[in-house]
Amino acid sequence: MIDHQWAEKAYTLLVTIRKTEEAIASEYKNQEMRCPVHLSIGQEAIAVGVSMCLGNEDIVFSNHRCHSHYLAKGGNLNAMIAELYGKSTGCVKGLGGSMHLMDDEVGMLGASSIVGGSIPLAVGAGLTLKMREKPHVAVTFFGDGASEEGVFHESMNFAALKKLPVVFVCENNFTATSSPLSSRRPMDNIFRHGEVFGIPGTSVDGNDVVAVYEATRDAVQRIRKGEGPSLIEGKTFRMLKHVGPEIDTSSGVRTQEEWNRWQEKCPVKKFEELCLNEDLLSARETEKIQKRIEMKIDRAFELAKSDPVAQWI
Amino acid sequence: MIDHQWAEKAYTLLVTIRKTEEAIASEYKNQEMRCPVHLSIGQEAIAVGVSMCLGNEDIVFSNHRCHSHYLAKGGNLNAMIAELYGKSTGCVKGLGGSMHLMDDEVGMLGASSIVGGSIPLAVGAGLTLKMREKPHVAVTFFGDGASEEGVFHESMNFAALKKLPVVFVCENNFTATSSPLSSRRPMDNIFRHGEVFGIPGTSVDGNDVVAVYEATRDAVQRIRKGEGPSLIEGKTFRMLKHVGPEIDTSSGVRTQEEWNRWQEKCPVKKFEELCLNEDLLSARETEKIQKRIEMKIDRAFELAKSDPVAQWI
């Protein structure tokens, strides 16, 4: 399953997200992207691992930290950057901004900046798929903070009850803004939250794109067999501040050491090493991919900057 | 522990609730109690078993089906009946009615007719107790339906996180109005809902007052040791309709056979038999208790009927 083609696609997505986020971080100081940005540097593997199992007919809903989900699902890069610049060519015409990316052509149906808010939306999409007897699945991405919201539990109960084609994906970065997981919940066991509804859960290394992919593939297989929803928790770390372009080595209980440790576990580097070691991709290929992506990103920023400003719909 | 005195008190409470509910059911047709009544006939043992562990400083919050909780906690009978008649002498001055019984002198701090609504209230009371370093506990009574509400999960998380002195008591009668449990949740395992927060749960025969008492005693002991909240599920059955005075043999998926089976398991009869068999109470004593209660109830209705009507506060 992890062949050249797979590796090329996954690597492309990982690098696209990483480099896009880096470009946003670096351009942000110019204050032309006038909206809060919650960057996903360090967390790319979850979005990519999940999306490697999905097609355009599969549906994704996301949260405030949606850049990675949007890009991994195949969302249009130019439209995303234009959205951040508040342009009429933005993916939601400049009305939504960074927290509300959407590309309906590839099944990315939006993001809510209300924590937990889009979890039931994915369940509703799953209900549509089931009622229409479609073979597709609906995915909701949410953070560890969202797992404290009642609507998460209510949504799992419903999805399990109706055996809906839903994959619940929790990006557990141990933090909500700067509040550590331990000051919000007694145990670090989010993947077990579905058990009481009969929803199997797995906790995987969220910085390992292959592990995330495999867990998602299993979840999708269960859905195909009519066994209903699954819950996947990916443990990960955000390298930047909750919001904005700066590196975060100090908010909440964080330390420089912890940050360094996670820097070592960089999901992009990790997968690149795997590809090179296993001869899935050559150094020339990775470089070429990187170059191509950089050009695309440059172009996206150029276009966005010169695009016309947003208009009322 | 189950000695004569215990038996006398528990029996008195069980019979008080049963006979009060029967009297309400029989008087209801006169249409002088002008409010919806959710009677607890068949479910008395849970309220009594729990309350046998509580003193006046312990706190109880309840739901729409609150008669049993109010009486078991020691709530004033006359004030309750007056409340149902909408009189100024009612326990909440006629403003609340059957669904909002309260007697702050015995720690019964009210009932919400919003399903699940009073669960966080008990957690808040538990927080007060903890912040004030009081040795008491807070109890919330709720139904199986309430366990589907997000606020139940949110409340358990918080109570476990802060190790609050809270006992979550679910009266699982398999039904919400006439919707069977199976059409609302994938599994019948409410007692397990706290596990993921580290809250131990037990499922007991809710028609066995001793079993409920023992589970509650264990929960209170855990609290005294600083181990935080517990969840107790009592499986039971309501013999009357969701609301109103009629026998319910047909709503939802109910059958006459099921009803008969539960009639056999009557919690009052069950405990009476135990008392007689184990020589905890004599037949003469049980009769005397019954007579005394009947007189009290008659008197409560008499008073309520002649009391002055409610006034604005």
Place this chain on the structure above:
Amino acid sequence: MNKKRTLTYREAISEALVQGMEADSNVFIMGCGVDDEGGIFGTTQDAFKRFGGARVMDAPLAENAIAGIGVGAAVTGMRPVIVHARNDFLLLAMDQIVNHASKWNFMSGGKLDCPLVIRAIVGRGWGQGAQHSQSLQALFSHIPGIKVMLPATAYDAKGLLLSSLRDNQTVISIEHRLLYETKDSVPVEPYFVPFGKGTLKRKGADLTIVAFSFMVKEAMDAAHRLAEEGIEVEIIDPRCSSPLDMDLILESVQKTCRLLVADTGWSSYGISAEVCTRVYGQLFDRLKAPIRRVALPDVPTPCASNLEKEYYPGVDALVDACHILLDNGREGNTTEKLLPAEHARFQGPF
């Protein structure tokens, strides 16, 4: 076309749901108890019998998730109808209604519609108390991106509900429990009452009453009583609070120059204030007396029936207000307050 056929409000809603589901296979119903014998006071039972549990589905007690599931289904092409036995329960679903349903179209740059219908009933009478008898239309009417309908007759209940099943915005239907047994002539075939179009319930030259929901009935009764005194009241039912048919209201007040607004919710910051403000703004020079409001006093609903009777303003309050409007300063009469038959008859239990 059999125009003479009469149905109750309850039956009209039921028929609209069945016809809407027949016409569009994307329509489905969700809610606690929609499939039981009661069928939400008899409004969903026919649909359940006809279409079965796959399209008329019982739901867990999880109002916020159910609303969100409705949004998710709606933006992916279905037309969910969510039903609540009391609009008080919508308070648990405010996040999904206000933060999501009302905004998903806007936040998607207009690309996704959210055609969700939420039916919720106002309780009244038989001591239902503070948590089961609120009339919360003001909360929803303030929110852009959703529509709010308040059908007052069986005819409108069917016609508006059918319209909501074709509308591309989320519609909140606030129905009134005391209207459920009222009858009206209701065409058999589907018809569509447009949103934002009110209806002239009664012609009269002396003053205008703009009434919503159950207050339309009370206003009609008040007009009857006033007619005996020779006072002719014009009554307008806007049928929706959002969008609000200002044209119809202004046309009437332009003529009568006197207005009374009657609502089933609390007075302060209620929907009546918006009607008043708009009319004053447009007809400042035409009004001959300050507009009067008849709505609930700003306290929770009491349980005791003697207090319930005092709590709800009815025909007497409307008649008094009309007298004051016509004769600035005249005191209200002191006849004993009467409950409307619907309230007096109503016995709950729930």
Place this chain on the structure above:
Amino acid sequence: MNKKRTLTYREAISEALVQGMEADSNVFIMGCGVDDEGGIFGTTQDAFKRFGGARVMDAPLAENAIAGIGVGAAVTGMRPVIVHARNDFLLLAMDQIVNHASKWNFMSGGKLDCPLVIRAIVGRGWGQGAQHSQSLQALFSHIPGIKVMLPATAYDAKGLLLSSLRDNQTVISIEHRLLYETKDSVPVEPYFVPFGKGTLKRKGADLTIVAFSFMVKEAMDAAHRLAEEGIEVEIIDPRCSSPLDMDLILESVQKTCRLLVADTGWSSYGISAEVCTRVYGQLFDRLKAPIRRVALPDVPTPCASNLEKEYYPGVDALVDACHILLDNGREGNTTEKLLPAEHARFQGPF
């Protein structure tokens, strides 16, 4: 008493919390992030440093339960202060606020008080978008049994917050993010601004502006500009929408006979409608022109900054409205719209 000391709104809130907690050991603070370095934009950090995590506690993301826990703690004798970085998040807690906090006193026959304080902030600027910049005071103002305060200055923020910590009803404090860095002279010692008492911000004979929250600042700036033209505006800040100080408003309008109401929320069914309706009702014969409202257009907040600028009515809109009020019919001027400095300066990120 050092009356000359100035504090920012943010600092004033912080000081009120510390002093309130010193005065009453029952007061404690709960909310997501109240104990972190940011400390809800610098308002809870001092309290945390002073009283520690036992009385200034971080909380899970569980708005409805946290509100209910607040109610449970309040009815058992504590005085919880719950803090939300955005008032939009209160939509998740509506059940506990409206069905429980506002009613527990009533439903207990007056026996239990619910002295809960809920602080929640209105976001604006830097493209926060539709779900992080609502101004939802209308929803709470409609509910009997709770108070709603909208402090517009550092002085009022401290004085009202200290009052809320002694009040026996639930108080919703709607604070405005753009006011956080504004300065005012604030006494060091505790003082108490009473609920339901507005304040005269500026005297003027030509017309009255009743403004809430951030619109008070905008109104002051507009008055300044109008003064240059010789127009003297009287400005009243009611400081609370519920209870509302009608005496002060009526006294002013009685004199000026012209009124403009400015609010930070949506126009339709917003709090401005209630102010208008009450003033019209009382001063029908004195008003020389229809009351004007300046509030948000009835659409969700757009993200793009050019649209944000168009979306928020400000000094220009107020000045235009005043011109129209004084000279019925005069068209608004067409100068380019300016953003207030607070908005222009604001860079989020959140």
